[in-house]
Amino acid sequence: MEKRSVGVVMNGVTGRMGYRQHLLRSILAIQEDGGLPAGDDTVIWPEPILVGRNAGKLAEIAARHGLRRWTTDLDEALAAPDAEIYFDAQVTSLREKTIRRAIDAGKHVYTEKPLAETVDKALELARLAREAGIGNGVVHDKIFLPGLRKLRRLIEGGFFGRILSVRGEFGYWVFEGDWQDAQRPSWNYRAEDGGGIILDMLCHWQYVLSYLVGPARSVQCVGATHIPERVDETGTPYPATADDAAYAIFELDDGVIAQVNSSWCVRVFRDELVEFQVDGTEGSAVAGLRRCRVQHRSMTPRPVWNPDVPATEDFRAGWAEVPDNAEFGNAFRTQWEHFLRHVVAPGDPAAPFPWDFLSGAKGVQLAESGLRSWREGRRVEIDELTL
Amino acid sequence: MEKRSVGVVMNGVTGRMGYRQHLLRSILAIQEDGGLPAGDDTVIWPEPILVGRNAGKLAEIAARHGLRRWTTDLDEALAAPDAEIYFDAQVTSLREKTIRRAIDAGKHVYTEKPLAETVDKALELARLAREAGIGNGVVHDKIFLPGLRKLRRLIEGGFFGRILSVRGEFGYWVFEGDWQDAQRPSWNYRAEDGGGIILDMLCHWQYVLSYLVGPARSVQCVGATHIPERVDETGTPYPATADDAAYAIFELDDGVIAQVNSSWCVRVFRDELVEFQVDGTEGSAVAGLRRCRVQHRSMTPRPVWNPDVPATEDFRAGWAEVPDNAEFGNAFRTQWEHFLRHVVAPGDPAAPFPWDFLSGAKGVQLAESGLRSWREGRRVEIDELTL
Amino acid sequence: MEKRSVGVVMNGVTGRMGYRQHLLRSILAIQEDGGLPAGDDTVIWPEPILVGRNAGKLAEIAARHGLRRWTTDLDEALAAPDAEIYFDAQVTSLREKTIRRAIDAGKHVYTEKPLAETVDKALELARLAREAGIGNGVVHDKIFLPGLRKLRRLIEGGFFGRILSVRGEFGYWVFEGDWQDAQRPSWNYRAEDGGGIILDMLCHWQYVLSYLVGPARSVQCVGATHIPERVDETGTPYPATADDAAYAIFELDDGVIAQVNSSWCVRVFRDELVEFQVDGTEGSAVAGLRRCRVQHRSMTPRPVWNPDVPATEDFRAGWAEVPDNAEFGNAFRTQWEHFLRHVVAPGDPAAPFPWDFLSGAKGVQLAESGLRSWREGRRVEIDELTL
């Protein structure tokens, strides 16, 4: 067994997601399991090189996990002889410029979403990556969640018959920051800093819908800034200039409609923070992050509209849980494993990697189209994006 | 106590709603309770005069309930000396012409919704009614449902703080008619017969939103005919030409957004067949036909997005049931009682009656605007309707 | 509406099933509901004429239900001018001879099963009935039970994909009569009196399997007399000469296997006294008298054979209840209604009646084949029976 070490420059791991999901639950977890088997006689060993702006925080993280390599100088990190991969988890506004530098340095690039602030910039990065011949990828974590994988398995098994519609509800109450601390960073609520829920979430819905049914061909979206003033991390009030809720209707192929609400101003009366309901001629399913429940045509009740009496029927009891029947690993780690195999053994048929910069650009395109739809009060068609 | 008898010409009570809700649960139920007290010394006694096209069915209903008066001749019924009110529960396409005859005959008119097939015709009827000086009303049953009345009570009590948004889900699975009988009449699925869920339900959403928060100022609506072929009452397949699902976004005053889905092609993973969620700065509520649950700002949890572990938090358990604290009568009967008092004692301050033809015309206007929005793929503004 | 009275000679209604299911729950229940509507303007009114050997019991039943007509003289009953139908619920050994008399008298004949003690006699009755041109039918009550009707609905809806197998368990513990009274008559346990569970139950399984999947093409059956001595109604011990348990394997078309156990010597560890499990490529169902539960392919767990630890998986929890979605009347009454319509308006397309003497003969054929299989220790082929 050959141990194949791969240096991974990780930029932005002082943030919650970068630290917790990418460093801890992905890269270090792979190390703990003895590396990642790739083909018959290779074990990929990812070696993190931390980069950030705050030396103190970097030093603390490195110390906590016994890591030697960290720096505040990106060029130094990229110049390391074993650095093969650049990973970006910075705030959106810094991403494009930094990724260009990594491409210029000949590194494979893997990045958090959104790939860029505009579809033009995202496409430009995709073209640069192609010309440089580097491996490139964008985080598509939602489709690696157990709930959505079971939903996908149902689709592949033909459970739904013809799919008619998708309903999605995402959101929870983000505290305003005055009374209880906000649980999201304040830049999320400032348009000038790349904030806004449309830009954040429509990137996700693009690949989730594509994965489940097919890509959105048009979008109608209404945004809102329900809470116009919030309080930031320092306790200072600030005007919220970005949208904090988005109500969207997508048209897919074959008449399928997807209606998805995203909101940071909604209290949760659901089983999970995000839930999708898919209805088809033969059956329906409701899937969240982890769970997935189905009601087949055979179990479908015949409700009678009778407002005279309290509903005695327990409608939810008529749905059955879909068993896991498999071990689902951490969603972020699973995609990391795909990317590592993709760049180390790009031809490996067991390691397809469709989640590249072009796919990331499509996410930005949908978000951009949603914003335009809101501005112009009309349906916006989504053209097929190519390089 | 003076017994004040009022002849009510009831046209179309052989249909399920007309028979069950209007004749049985409203008019005959009032009789069983000894009439309807109005003011200090009057008891209103509604006396039904059944009208319809099928003599056999009319005779059977009359016999079953010991009623003497029925006829297939509308003019004969309207000519009865004690006939003061004309009630219409026919199919939509016959309504306008018949109501004109009743207005010409000087009767007060109460009717099922939609008032007419177009907003112009509905406004015309409203103008005729005003000129004739007759009492006029349209069924607005949903706002008399216990769930919505408790929701309204919360609003009046200031529970929500500033209201931000309304979400509505209405629908259930209507069987296609091949495998199990359909539980709705086939004309509902034929555009040429006045069918379609947009025309049916947006009339309701107009007055429900007005009642709860305020009127819709614009609408974006996408309809769909998810099931293109159904089987009718005789077992014959027919093409479904009308929309069977509607995905709508309404903008109300002060930036409030209402997103409401209506569908006959969805399986129910809810507590009730229709549910509205209202979110406000100070609290949220979820109300159905009967139940209403709230989560106050003080009880709002702080969910953390953690896809690694199964959700252990029972989000629904963090909502509290709103007690009835009152007896809510049948929704249809309650509005009948308002109408009877309104026409017998029009000045009674205890019997306001805002649900007149003009209000009914607004329902038709919203449905019409929804259909246009769907056709044109854009937001349609709703102008304030006046006579 | 024309009231069409039909005299029904009922022979053997002093027994439990004849009295309770046929007289009370069927004929008298139809009277209580105002007769049976047949076509647009006829109401069938069945008029019972009780016949039996015990005048005292007959008089008591007649008095209890306000019936005037009863006799111990069958000929007298058959000679009544309005007697159109003869119904037989006697012990099996008396049936053939009596039915011949009714056929000779030109009556329509409806009878409990088994139609006769041998297939030859049963076929002979079927031929006589055909020649006489009378309506003829045999009780097939099991297929009118809610559980089996829902199972049939699932099959019609394509739920199972390709059906692979059927498992049936019927039975309960019939007390031996010494310690607690037996809950079945003693003749059931005497071969010389037409007893035996093979003769009793295989008649049922013939039409149940035909109804669900298709007719049995071969049978392998092992009978047993597990309890060789019992105590009769008078407290006297007697040797049990008939089989009290039957273990059978049927081969149907297309490789479907049906394995059905019937026993009066088994204690019940099930939800209902009879249960069928049907397994197919796309899903499985377990149906009893009333309930029906399904597990679709999508909900199928992946059990791992691990004897080391207690089973923590609740396998039954992975099945979903099939809702009724309809009102199922009493099984016996439903078939009576079919028969009454069949003989009064034989051409009525809404009243097909496939459960005739020929079908009854097939039941006897299967029972006879089962007995031969047991005797000869081999598979017995079932030839298609024709008149």
Add this chain to the structure above:
Amino acid sequence: MEKRSVGVVMNGVTGRMGYRQHLLRSILAIQEDGGLPAGDDTVIWPEPILVGRNAGKLAEIAARHGLRRWTTDLDEALAAPDAEIYFDAQVTSLREKTIRRAIDAGKHVYTEKPLAETVDKALELARLAREAGIGNGVVHDKIFLPGLRKLRRLIEGGFFGRILSVRGEFGYWVFEGDWQDAQRPSWNYRAEDGGGIILDMLCHWQYVLSYLVGPARSVQCVGATHIPERVDETGTPYPATADDAAYAIFELDDGVIAQVNSSWCVRVFRDELVEFQVDGTEGSAVAGLRRCRVQHRSMTPRPVWNPDVPATEDFRAGWAEVPDNAEFGNAFRTQWEHFLRHVVAPGDPAAPFPWDFLSGAKGVQLAESGLRSWREGRRVEIDELTL
């Protein structure tokens, strides 16, 4: 205490059962507990010598558990000076030849079932073993399962009175391999590779029935290949040539009937993957892998067949759980302990060992008879097998 080391040549421990149950849960578990006490002052210490065809897998297993001794050369292993026992967990087709070599080498032999592919070969091995004077045994794991041991305890305690019948249901849904991976190896479904559920399971039912009531004297068996095409470990479709379900009726002494179904094409509506119901005059029991529940004559309900109303009686609630009252070790390990004591101290009265090659040959005989019964469509008598 004398530590008596015994070399155990383990052939085929790279397979799931061989590795998990025999190496880990039996041999290594005995080591972890400090060896196996045998008599007053001896502790048997089994010392595994791994043999297999895949050097990589063997090395990996050895490394994982700190074992030094492994080889791909069987002769080398058998030649080890301390090798006293040969254990075989290879695929069936290789077994006979290899066991002959071990007998020739003078080793005691313990083997997985089936002992051989035909009863003649199995008997031949039994005769060779007797002539060689070696200890010999076949895995009979099911009778060491807690559920069956409690069932046996009930029988020994006289709980059942006279036993009348045994019903067995074994099986679960084995995925076809297209949509979800199959959880059993593909050779199980190929007759040419020794697959088939009759050969697999009837070996078990032979000793289970003997253990509980007594040996089967005849068998009637119908097999089926319900799923004719499956997908193998590499994702390639292949025709299933072996039986995947078996419906069998066994006649035991004294008129006892055992009816046992085995299937890989059935969804589980039971508490455990295998369950046996035993009915006797004095009581009944239902036992699975772990649990055992009883209903004594005194608790037997008197069910009434009343299809008119939903069953309100909870029949399962009328059964009582049999307490463990003992610690039941792993079934495989328990039999290993018997075998180790048997060969080290053959005369030990505390270590009887009836599960020898002759017993294993009886299992093959029953499987062979079941296959013949299926082929010939008749009952096959089981002659008492002797050496």
